[in-house]
Amino acid sequence: MLEITGLSAGYGEALVLRDVSCRIAKGQVTALMGRNGMGKTTLLKTIMGLIRAQSGRINFDGASIETRPTHLISRAGIGYVPQGREIFDDFTVRDNLRLSLMGHDAATALPFDKIYGWFPILKERETQRAGTFSGGQQQILAIARALIAGPKLLLLDEPTEGIQPSIVQEIGLQLAKIARETGLSILVVEQNVEMVRILADQVMFMENGAIRESCDIATLRRDDALLHRYLSV
Template sequence: MLEISNLNAGYGEVTVLRNFSCRIETGQVTALMGRNGMGKTTLMKSIMGLIPVKSGTIHLNGIQINGKETYKISRAGIGYVPQGREVFEQFTVAENLRLAALGSSLSNLDRLPQIHDWFPILKERHDQKAGTFSGGQQQVLAIARALMTGPEILLLDEPTEGIQPNIVHEISLQLARIARETGLTILVVEQNVDMVRTMADHILFMENGQLADQCSAEELRSDETLIHRYLSI
């Protein structure tokens, strides 16, 4: 379980997260939604130690992780796919995946057959340079690369940005399958309502750096009031 309590964080003198608190339950897919500029990406970067936490705490399975170096947070069991994917474009698919394993543990190379089962295109094109992939294919590779480290929790920041709707749906279904089969916990920052409906168990709504509301997936499917309140312009 990931537990965030009274978190304040930001950039320099600017505070973006203001006493933000939430719990990400083990084995669930949780979506974090809200308009642009509400602090969603800042939260993800704070969890990963990429920006300093001014006050408050972040605990993973009861152990405080804020204040640790990013690589230690990753090795504690958190995988991260940032906005923009950031695959190594000059490297092949196989090299991207091997680098993820080498950066965590050589034993994670044993995960490659499972990765290929989940994402067959990566096996088919293992010698192709990542930079020649479409945006959707690069996103698949970025997700697979994070899964190569065997995380307990996967953080996804705007994974559907710039991707065709049919690819978005495929990624949503596959992530839901992975979570269901493995018990992987997923926290996804997303504004694509269709993706959230497809894969999420629980939805958090963020506004002005704070947790403003939350609901179950069932509630979201039957009543879009919160969608209109926190995503409409």
């Protein structure tokens, strides 16, 4: 599904990612954890073409994408929910979802009823302006907006930031269900350990721009030594 080999990238001369290599299998949910400033968001942006790779390969679904523009990476089947959500506050739920379909193949797009079945709150408020939503509701809309185009891989950057615990659990359980039902692969940057335990199959730990260690979620549940090593200040 997604295979990254020897990837280095950054901002101008400031190198952030250093020889990153990892693999996300079809249907696998992988959490990327680490302290702030370690390169997690930069990795997602580089996968999406928002930051250009300086070296290395990004292979998605059998094709190299590291030199493609962002809109073609999106059309290839990668959905992206950035940190901060970036929904259109003045638009309704339905208009936000419609905008996400622009430029995508109608054959792969999901029907609105499917999205509303997964996230009933959006059906209830489909004519409401998104800017009037709570932070948790806006995050649900941002995820739905990425899903409606029918991606094969979903990238999520800190989806629980500023959200109350009950909504965090709801989002985690629903995303895990969607991944099981559809075969969707997910790469999520997340600091919330509870969310990771609910959602992830595998966990990778990033430090100083490189993937240092990884483990399956069962190992993480038995032993939190890696969490202390890579998340403690």
